[in-house]
Amino acid sequence: MxxxxxxxxxxxxxxxxxxxxxxxxxxxxxxxxxxxxxxxxLLYAFVIGVLFNPHLFSGMGKIIPKPVSSAAGPIILIAILxxxxxxxxxxxxxxxxxxxxxxxxxxxxxxNLGTMLIALPFAVxxxxxxxxxxxxxxxxxxxxxxxxxxxxxxLRSPEGIGIMGVYxxxxxxxxxxxxxxxGYIASLDILDIRALAMACGVGSGSMVAACSAxxxxxxxxxxxxxxxxxxxxxxxxxxxxxxxxxxxALPVTEWMYKRLKGSRQEARHENS
Amino acid sequence: xxxxxxxxxSFDAEALKELRPENQLGKTALVLAxxxxxxxxxxxxxxxxxxxxxxxxxxxxxxVIIGLVMGRLCPFYLPSVAWVSLISIIATLxxxxxxxxxxxxxxxxxxxxxxxxxxxxxxxxLTGREFAMFKQAGWKLVxxxxxxxxxxxxxxxxVAHIML
Numbered sequence: 001m002x003x004x005x006x007x008x009x010x011x012x013x014x015x016x017x018x019x020x021x022x023x024x025x026x027x028x029x030x031x032x033x034x035x036x037x038x039x040x041x042l043l044y045a046f047v048i049g050v051l052f053n054p055h056l057f058s059g060m061g062k063i064i065p066k067p068v069s070s071a072a073g074p075i076i077l078i079a080i081l082x083x084x085x086x087x088x089x090x091x092x093x094x095x096x097x098x099x100x101x102x103x104x105x106x107x108x109x110x111x112n113l114g115t116m117l118i119a120l121p122f123a124v125x126x127x128x129x130x131x132x133x134x135x136x137x138x139x140x141x142x143x144x145x146x147x148x149x150x151x152x153x154x155l156r157s158p159e160g161i162g163i164m165g166v167y168x169x170x171x172x173x174x175x176x177x178x179x180x181x182x183g184y185i186a187s188l189d190i191l192d193i194r195a196l197a198m199a200c201g202v203g204s205g206s207m208v209a210a211c212s213a214x215x216x217x218x219x220x221x222x223x224x225x226x227x228x229x230x231x232x233x234x235x236x237x238x239x240x241x242x243x244x245x246x247x248x249a250l251p252v253t254e255w256m257y258k259r260l261k262g263s264r265q266e267a268r269h270e271n272s
Numbered sequence: 273x274x275x276x277x278x279x280x281x282s283f284d285a286e287a288l289k290e291l292r293p294e295n296q297l298g299k300t301a302l303v304l305a306x307x308x309x310x311x312x313x314x315x316x317x318x319x320x321x322x323x324x325x326x327x328x329x330x331x332x333x334x335x336v337i338i339g340l341v342m343g344r345l346c347p348f349y350l351p352s353v354a355w356v357s358l359i360s361i362i363a364t365l366x367x368x369x370x371x372x373x374x375x376x377x378x379x380x381x382x383x384x385x386x387x388x389x390x391x392x393x394x395x396x397x398l399t400g401r402e403f404a405m406f407k408q409a410g411w412k413l414v415x416x417x418x419x420x421x422x423x424x425x426x427x428x429x430x431v432a433h434i435m436l
Contacts, residue, residue, distance in 0.1 A: 003299050012306050016313045018392040023317035042391040049395015072397040079307040079393050081356050083386040085335040088357035089378050092364025104435035114427015119419035127412045136416045140424045143387055151351040156402055165413030177421055195432035199425050
């Protein structure tokens, strides 16, 4: 790490200005059909950052020189850590609720492993994606999951590109998609509505809100119960999700990726 | 690490290991201070005024440093994110001395405001190679994203359904 480049004042000043501007715009809610499209400051910060990136627009090199941009990647590994600390601090005070919430809530976290069972084979076998498929499919790609990928592979690795892609798509359309999906599956009347409410807890706050609101809309009689289940599940996702992702989901995804990639290469070998 | 473009192309696992925050505590402490200042300012808009948020930001800084030191000293490997979250959970448990005060100070720091600068850094430090990679995989990532959301939701719902 070249400290001179990492502590470049132009870079940090640019980040401060960008972040404050993004925070100033605030959360923008766009009603769209049955759900709401929710735009968060971190999305604008990313887009503004990309627009000022000297590698995309060489004119921007005057503001932040290319070598600074290239060398500053590791900063993200460090910058996510205060967020993780803030994140953990929401769990400590709620520890009694988390313990009381029961095994169903804890075990449904394992259901998140369903993510890779569907998405990973499709990404590798149909879309022929490389290692970015690991970052993209091991989790739902919210902030704690990004922190894990950034810590293990770096955000500029293929895995990092994969998770950032899913993160951006989730930030832009996740809320809407969860609202649509939950409402639709509830209308099919196959799964217990309380189970669906727990499944709403997997995402970011806005996803949880949209998802449980859609369920409450579908079954107005049990509205309070559904919102409580979704909230408790979301809390548990914060508490346990990091560890399920880290110790189960990521290793399993790595293992599955190797198997899938292996079989694909063999198949290609037979064809040639 | 050289600053030349080619050194970024050889950004492999070995290089990443050297860059692990806990392996260069001195440099990390300085860079961490810089990113905390960015988060501190970002927090002004939707969080609290600078002085009100100062104790909270300092607590976050100290928690991260303790987490990194733990990661450095510990004989087995746990990512620094796991250490930092563990420290933070323990410090905010009701049984932990002074946890009420810690929680009150951290309340001045907006949850989302801390992550806004991270994404700004991410956008500013992408390299040409990564833009090319995303261009290549962009539309595929949209399809995969929708599958990821569907799989997570249905997977969790099925497990919860069986448990109920």
